[in-house]
Amino acid sequence: MQSQDVAQRSAASPGPVVDVEQAEAALVEHYPRLVRLAYLVLPPSLGRNRRVLTAHALTQRALPRGRTTATLIPAQATGRDGDPGYALVRLKVVRTALEAGVPLRRAAWPKRSQLPPLLPQVWGLRLFPRSGGADELALDQRLSALSSPARAAYVLRGLEKLPDPDVRKVLTAAGVDDPGAALKEAGGVEARDVLLLSPEFDPCSLHARPTDLMRRRQHMKAALAAGVAAAVCGALLALPSGGWGPDGAAAPSYAQNPAAEAALDPGKVTRVAPTAWRSSARTDFSVWPARGNLAGDTALLRRALAVWARPGESVQVSATPGTPSGAPAGPPQLLYAGDVDQARVVLFYDGLRIARYAEPRSGTGGAALDFARVDGATGAEAEALVLDRADGNVRYLTAPWVTGAAERDLMKPTAGPTPLTLSAAGVSTPLAGSAPTGTCTAWNVMQVTDASGPHLLTDLGELIPAHLTSGPPAAPHEAAGPAALRNWAPFACSLAAVRSQGVRSVNAWQYAQQPLPDASGQAAWVCTRADTWRGDGTRVLAQFHTPDGAYGAVAAKAENSPACGSRDPHVLAGVLWKSGTGDWYLLAAGSKDTASISTTGGVSGSARGALLAVRTKQGDQAGLKGTLTDGRAVSGLR
Template sequence: MSSSDAATRTAPASSPGPAPVVDVEQAEAALVEHYPRLVRLGYLVLPPSLGRNRRVLTAHWLTQRALPRARATVERAMIPPQRGASGSGGPGGPGGDPGYGYVRLRVLRSALEAGLPLRRRAWPRRAQLPPLLPQVWGLRLFPRSGGADELALDQQLTALSGPARAAYVLRGLERLPDAEVRRILEGVGVADPHAALAEADGVTAPYELLDSPEFDPCSLQARPPDLMRRRQHGRAALAAAAAALVCGTLLALPGDGLAPGGGAAPAYARNPAAEAALDPARLTRVGADEWRRSARTDFSVWPARGALTGDRELLGRALAVWARPGPTVQVSATPGTPSGAPPGPAQLLYAGEVGRARVVVLHDGLRLVRYAEPRSGAGGGAALDFARVDGAAQSTSGAVVVGRGKGEVRYLTAPWVRTVAVRDLRRPTSPARELRRAADGVTAPLTAVAQSDACTEVAALELHEEAPSSTRGPTTRLVTDLGELTPAHLTSGRPEAPGEVNGKAALTSWARTACLLGTVSSNGVREVNSWPYAAQRLPEGNGTATWVCTRAETWRGAGSRTLAQFQAPGKETGAIAARAQDSPACGAREPRVLAGVLWKSRAGNWHLLAAGSKDVTSIAVTGGAKGTARGNVLTTPVRKGARARLTGLVADGTKVSALR
């Protein structure tokens, strides 16, 4: 902690002017309404040296104890005089609410106190102690990882003193002018607010990055700690306890105890496999044309590319962080992916500069690992991402995300990819536009799939691949970013034989499905198939609707997600009629599906509509509606809000339940 942090409370707090009276209920209402904003503020001001997991818990703890203990008391808040809406937040903020200003002041004061160094002759302040609640055992909680820009900002905030961090956050997150920032810093006891503002001027990152999910401690990822290390620590503790017991027993025995020598193992035994895994010289490097001769076409035949493949210091840092990530390293892993150390020498896929970061991509046969550090300051603000890719084929190993930030993503493409284009899934008739690639296979920035509520554009990468042998022709595949290290492969057609999204019909179907991709993101998705399984003529002459089943398969096998869509005529996006997780329906093992929806006609009448795949020969509905139908579609009038149960039959009499 810097000397400036230590000076945070050297001056007594003084009220800069008349302060409003705030009762407990008013402050409590402001805290509940603006809780995410207050927790983000505390998270950003807390010293980054605490580590992301500790900062998350501490930020929630400080915010939750920002109210006075006695509910019946009325406190005079030490709030700087308000000057319109700017006094308590900028556009979109809580305006001139004195309750919010009071709670914000207490959160800010506690966050600054938490960064003060402990002194031998002084009792620690409550904020300097580890939070009593909340506590989470067996999990590490941290916000979602951002891109290189967020990493650079986090590194710059780490170098600031506590008051300077507070000044930067009040400027950028609260949209306060410097005069108001000075008043608030004086209110929490900062000795020199002018110096804090001047130090904050050195941060060059734009304020908009403070709104990134990177700094949102209310939208968290949960991952286990290093399970092997925890197990080793547990065994070491048991061994230490046993050793202490034995030693105490031996000391109590008469004589000299055990004789020297015996069968004791050395105090330290070297592990050659672990040492080899950390040696950059032992990394596997595949030749540029190995993929043409190999029987496999996956990540194992990717050559080592990038301008920094010979940088032993960078590679050494990447391997060391992989084996022992420190508390400041941002670690993320797709569900079901272990994040432990490498079992042996890994394969180098890429090492180079991407945007504002140095990036290393490694493959150990089971996982892809991406290490990223800012260009300025090797190792500081590093990020480590894991993704499971065992069982990859040519269709699912065409690209890897090497850079992400500001709503954009960069890919490293496979050696068999000849050209790359970008296609907007929302506009099936628009031609794909070419995407530039560097000589090492890294693409230009591409808009990420994370779309707004309007969902005006969903970008997908169109890979034109060269066949690995003369027996097969070239192939065009579509992949899209779902917020993970590997993009998801998009297909269309029956589950037992899906095809590439190439034709007009497949592109048109995906145009009305693309906006639902966000519902399956961040789940370790390997492939997403969209299958129009039924067409149904709507009653009262309302046209023809299409039923679509969309299934997302994961790399780990478990966790698959299935959505049944009802695509009404004239609607640009399908409505989710049913969804299920880990269901075999609409998959290769059970390629059938049944779903229903309550639908309102243009005349205002309600109907229950149901449709199954073509092998469904009859449908029956019971409960809040009654009816049967031969074939794979059913229509029956119902009351608004009716609840019914659907059952289908196939030709051999097997029952088919509705997707849920």
């Protein structure tokens, strides 16, 4: 029936005949884009988990059952130009996504796309795309207010880059009665094409969380005894006198636990006095005062606490690796509640984690909940939190003892910092993001200043910026000094390799300098070590930088290694290097307590001391082994 329908609609404007194999090739090649298209056109009322599964189901069912006729509507993006198979599959995806948004009627049989998909199914888990910033949340809200045809028109314009005449043809072929009205309605939403490519709308890159475990248990009991269902209803009605207001995007509560309910009382959250930090010996999140223009908004705090305890299906939940995302054990500490750009943001601290709740200023749909582990944070590690990301910029909330903030490019060590303004509540003006797209030509960091001096913090895509240091592992120092800035500059872009890994701090240690064999100057050997909040997952890079290079080259890397750390302040690494005369060398360097280095494998050579240079050929492979001054053996970093 579906293939016949495609053929009938295409009869008015016949195009090339498409085989199943051709359509399948187009679907497989462009599957992520087609699933994103379906996800964006589907009604947000389905909830994020069902939208994800339905988008995949509709895309996988888009293959024709035999040879059929494609429309003449061209595909406008590279790799899809003039591909009738892609045009046919895209049309089927748009049509079924539009059908999924049509309400069920008693007088008509439901269409397959209107029903929950039989496959794929994931039991016991909620799946949802990664969280975006305030701009993505705002766009999702605007799209949810559009009709399904208008949403399809907006997406075909922005994602597929189709001109309006071709959008009109696609909508007509998909069964839309008035494509002109859909285009006009879509024109009322500001064009933000780049946001459609955000991870916020990518149903192929997903987070997984369990469904409401308490609800599942109660449902099982309800199936065995109707009396349990009555008890559940009673629990729902047994709220405290007057309540604290609606729970917004939180899931329903099916149980009443006095301790859990106390943690949800906005009147019991801990509020530290504004001057407590001045007399405290601690410099951590426990002495941050409650700040923000909405710190007294009981309804907002109630929603944030309820979502923390029971995130609904529409809530985007993310957590740094190793961070539990469960409900608070007791009333948490309020750090901030206020309006930030186009969102309302609440920050809590429970002694182990920072929890960030964000919702659009209009309504609670599209709420986000993010967690970051911060146990043991002190000093520079507890001086800033990410409040919001928008248009590639980051806005921070700083500690009350921070006296100044500035932006600086880590790749330009001689350029001075650009001051950032801090509000009375400690909120910074926007700082350009430090995760570049495409070629890495800049890496922006925030320089915060307190009574002990300046510190450098870099955004790695999480709530807590990573603290940058420099120097030997046994005694690292702040990276804000001139020598440390020069040391970091060639290696700034390597920070992208530890993005979203729960990184606590990154230290850059220049452990050796080596004269180059062609007398073109000295090369620097630098070891960068990224330590995480959870302890494991450390990442170590040994990097090699020549005087004529803008960037350092990764010579060796290791994960969960003690090398370059306080427990094992030793490192040995090598690299194949081509001189200006065209000759190839194996260069190797160890830390200063290396007594000798020798090669294994396809290259033969040895040297006393911490440096080795051996003539070799392109493509040769070799291993390294060394001996420390105390007689211990050390192997090449791997």
